[in-house]
Amino acid sequence: MKTRKLSLIVLGILLMGNVSLQAEEIPDKEVVDNVSQAEAPAIEQPVSQADLEGVRGELAVLSDKLARQLDKNVAATTRSLKISGSTSSKYSAVQYTNKPGEYKSGFAPSSVSVSFKGNLKKDYDYGRDLNYVAGFSASATSTATSNTVPQDAYIQYSLLPTRDQELPTLTLQFGQQKRLFGLEAASTEEKQPVINGATFAGGSGLNLSPRDIGLQLKGDLFPTVDLGFGYRVPLIEYYLGVYNGAGANLPDTDTSRDILGRIVFNAPVGFYSPYKGLSFGSSFYKPGDVDITNAAGLKGRGSKFRYGQDISYVSAPIGFTAEYAVGRDENFSNSTASAVKTTTQSQGYTLTLFYSFGEQFLPNFKSQSRSDDWWPKTYEPFVRFDRWDPNTSVDNDHTTIVTYGLNVFFAETTKLAINYSLTDKLSTNLKQNDLVVQFQYSF
Amino acid sequence: MMKWIKILPVAVLLLMGVTVVSHAEDKPKVIRYGFNGNGLGRPFTGGVGGVINDKNLLEKEFAKDGIRIEKTFLASTGPGLNEAFASGLLDIAGFGDFPNIVGRAGGLKTRWILVGVRGDNSRIIVHPESNITSVKQLKGLRIGVAKGTWAQLWFAKILVVNGLTEKDVKVLNLKGSDATAAFVAGSIDAVVGGSLSLVDQGLAKILYESNKDPQSLRGRDGLLVTEAFAQKYPDIVKRIVKVNIQAAYWLSQPQNTAEYLRISGKTGGVYKDAKKDYLTHDLKVKWNPRLDKEAIDHYQAKADFCYANGYIRNKLDVEKWADKSFSEAALKELGLENYWK
Numbered sequence: 001m002k003t004r005k006l007s008l009i010v011l012g013i014l015l016m017g018n019v020s021l022q023a024e025e026i027p028d029k030e031v032v033d034n035v036s037q038a039e040a041p042a043i044e045q046p047v048s049q050a051d052l053e054g055v056r057g058e059l060a061v062l063s064d065k066l067a068r069q070l071d072k073n074v075a076a077t078t079r080s081l082k083i084s085g086s087t088s089s090k091y092s093a094v095q096y097t098n099k100p101g102e103y104k105s106g107f108a109p110s111s112v113s114v115s116f117k118g119n120l121k122k123d124y125d126y127g128r129d130l131n132y133v134a135g136f137s138a139s140a141t142s143t144a145t146s147n148t149v150p151q152d153a154y155i156q157y158s159l160l161p162t163r164d165q166e167l168p169t170l171t172l173q174f175g176q177q178k179r180l181f182g183l184e185a186a187s188t189e190e191k192q193p194v195i196n197g198a199t200f201a202g203g204s205g206l207n208l209s210p211r212d213i214g215l216q217l218k219g220d221l222f223p224t225v226d227l228g229f230g231y232r233v234p235l236i237e238y239y240l241g242v243y244n245g246a247g248a249n250l251p252d253t254d255t256s257r258d259i260l261g262r263i264v265f266n267a268p269v270g271f272y273s274p275y276k277g278l279s280f281g282s283s284f285y286k287p288g289d290v291d292i293t294n295a296a297g298l299k300g301r302g303s304k305f306r307y308g309q310d311i312s313y314v315s316a317p318i319g320f321t322a323e324y325a326v327g328r329d330e331n332f333s334n335s336t337a338s339a340v341k342t343t344t345q346s347q348g349y350t351l352t353l354f355y356s357f358g359e360q361f362l363p364n365f366k367s368q369s370r371s372d373d374w375w376p377k378t379y380e381p382f383v384r385f386d387r388w389d390p391n392t393s394v395d396n397d398h399t400t401i402v403t404y405g406l407n408v409f410f411a412e413t414t415k416l417a418i419n420y421s422l423t424d425k426l427s428t429n430l431k432q433n434d435l436v437v438q439f440q441y442s443f
Numbered sequence: 444m445m446k447w448i449k450i451l452p453v454a455v456l457l458l459m460g461v462t463v464v465s466h467a468e469d470k471p472k473v474i475r476y477g478f479n480g481n482g483l484g485r486p487f488t489g490g491v492g493g494v495i496n497d498k499n500l501l502e503k504e505f506a507k508d509g510i511r512i513e514k515t516f517l518a519s520t521g522p523g524l525n526e527a528f529a530s531g532l533l534d535i536a537g538f539g540d541f542p543n544i545v546g547r548a549g550g551l552k553t554r555w556i557l558v559g560v561r562g563d564n565s566r567i568i569v570h571p572e573s574n575i576t577s578v579k580q581l582k583g584l585r586i587g588v589a590k591g592t593w594a595q596l597w598f599a600k601i602l603v604v605n606g607l608t609e610k611d612v613k614v615l616n617l618k619g620s621d622a623t624a625a626f627v628a629g630s631i632d633a634v635v636g637g638s639l640s641l642v643d644q645g646l647a648k649i650l651y652e653s654n655k656d657p658q659s660l661r662g663r664d665g666l667l668v669t670e671a672f673a674q675k676y677p678d679i680v681k682r683i684v685k686v687n688i689q690a691a692y693w694l695s696q697p698q699n700t701a702e703y704l705r706i707s708g709k710t711g712g713v714y715k716d717a718k719k720d721y722l723t724h725d726l727k728v729k730w731n732p733r734l735d736k737e738a739i740d741h742y743q744a745k746a747d748f749c750y751a752n753g754y755i756r757n758k759l760d761v762e763k764w765a766d767k768s769f770s771e772a773a774l775k776e777l778g779l780e781n782y783w784k
Contacts, residue, residue: 229525368515369483369517
């Protein structure tokens with residue numbers, strides 16, 4: 001009896017032990033079933049001599065193929081080079097609303113720009129790299145001949161180390177480059193949803209942001225770095241430039257220099273702050289004095305000055321920008337011999353509102369690892385109010401343009417832009433509605 | 444008036460019907476799941492996420508519910524996944540402890556619901572002819588580190604253990620091939636997370652490896668879910684956690700090592716290096732997904748370290764952030780409640 005009892009106890013213990021052992025090793029059949037148990041190769045299984053020869057053979061073929069391609073099919077450069085460019089295909093229609101029946105429409109000639117960028121000397125220690133940019137643009141002219149001109153052509157050197165995001169930056173650019181006055185010139189596509197720039201910044205306005213030849217310092221101070229989001233924003237950004245003033249691709253015509261300065265204050269906050277993307281900027285531009293004359297033969301030197309303020313709040317998906325610029329130009333008060341110097345003040349401003357339905361402006365989200373040619377489809381409706389007054393002392397000579405539009409980003413470097421503008425130019429009593437449909441694509 | 448009295452019950456019934464229907468559909472149409480991407484630009488990842496992806500475990504789990512799984516692999520890893528959380532583009536994601544902590548401390552409304560991996564390894568390499576034999580000797584030297592990743596935090600802690608801080612060395616923010624190029628060119632003295640291939644080629648020697656360090660010094664991953672998703676779909680979250688635990692259990696079985704190395708190899712790592720590193724781990728410890736006291740203390744210590752060193756501006760209470768409810772329920776359902784104890 002004792003033996004039977006003992007046997008039962010031992011058997012019971014063994015059974016319990018077995019159960020608990022099984023619970024330890026295979027706790028639930030579902031766990032094993034759900035994760036398929038494919039036949040896995042043994043990790044230490046040796047390869048045969050034949051396997052090794054096979055791999056060597058494949059490597060030799062690959063090596064030969066690469067060498068042949070490098071020799072015959074692959075372009076080579078002395079230093080690193082990145083080629084990029086952009087062009088657009090446009091259809092536009094114009095309706096003159098105060099001239100019934102007048103209507104123009106058609107496909108517009110395209111312009112093409114190509115840019116070469118690269119590194120001339122790389123500083124592995126501190127990232128004080130020496131870089132270059134050379135770009136050209138070609139556009140059709142009224143005589144249907146192409147007009148190819150250099151655009152950017154400058155050398156760039158980082159005066160401060162760039163390896164550490166938490167340190168300020170300072171870059172020197174020498175050569176032909178954009179004058180960075182205001183939001184219009186200094187901003188990227190993220191802050192500029194409209195095809196045409198603001199009237200005050202263009203050729204019929206204050207001509208603020210064309211290219212010029214000179215020296216420019218760009219830098220920032222007191223950066224806030226949010227490592228968890230890969231986000232960096234400096235409290236202060238600044239630009240200081242000295243230029244010939246003659247414009248792009250032209251030799252200097254006088255001894256005076258144009259001077260430009262811009263300072264931007266950004267909200268010093270992390271990525272997840274509601275104030276992220278809030279900036280205030282101020283710019284000034286002092287061109288050299290120019291010769292002025294009048295019909296009576298008076299001659300003299302006239303001064304010019306431009307300044308502007310801007311505010312922007314761009315934090316995807318919403319965006320708002322407002323910019324105001326003033327120009328002061330000295331000239332003779334009239335065309336008589338008794339004319340005196342007087343100053344004409346002009347001013348312009350823009351207000352732009354936009355909203356992004358999509359992830360176009362989230363830089364990290366776009367860097368997806370995928371097998372297809374995916375891109376976040378993004379729809380960006382916007383509205384911009386643009387006003388330009390060429391002489392503030394003259395009434396009813398201003399131009400107002402209200403533009404409604406939609407940008408559709410559907411591939412990495414391609415967007416469809418639809419702009420519908422209502423223009424009211426009081427100085428010439430011109431009222432017109434413009435529709436522009438444009439594909440902008442780059443490589 | 445009579446007309447209204449007749450219509451009212453019908454309207455109430457209709458409203459109730461709508462309510463019933465909306466409750467019946469109280470599950471997401473899609474689960475937006477984020478993974479660390481890779482330099483190859485292909486939709487593969489390592490660890491628990493790698494197994495889930497390779498074996499389509501989430502798709503299998505939710506097929507019967509008609510819930511679509513939208514997988515996002517971000518090459519920008521932790522910072523990118525935090526950005527996606529902040530922009531409302533993800534419901535759930537697994538990534539490194541440093542960006543986990545920095546994101547939460549920065550205001551992301553997430554819950555930490557599972558440990559992804561314990562004891563990630565890193566190493567410091569120096570030049571083969573160098574006389575440096577200890578971390579202490581790195582003082583004043585130029586070190587390449589990928590800032591913003593868990594390796595930065597690991598290195599910072601290793602320095603502290605050796606009586607130094609980041610301020611005692613010249614940290615240069617260099618990633619991957621840039622770090623290798625700078626190191627080979629002799630522009631920097633050491634690389635954190637340097638490639639073993641350089642060691643094999645005789646271009647570097649290992650100064651320090653973490654595989655013998657205590658867990659507290661090594662890297663980890665965490666699975667995070669948005670608070671909104673967890674509140675709205677607690678049962679779905681429990682099932683996602685269950686899938687993660689199944690993958691962790693599979694990884695903890697040594698017989699699956701070869702297959703796992705094949706899966707993780709798709710991210711572009713060097714197989715030989717990955718194998719050498721992987722075989723140093725106790726797999727059961729490495730893939731323990733429990734939000735146990737040790738895991739919470741580990742994250743709390745790292746969060747405190749981040750705060751003390753200025754990586755985060757707000758203190759983080761990890762106990763409040765961690766939510767064990769999903770993992771404990773899933774472990775019980777799988778019969779694994781004692782497996783990792």
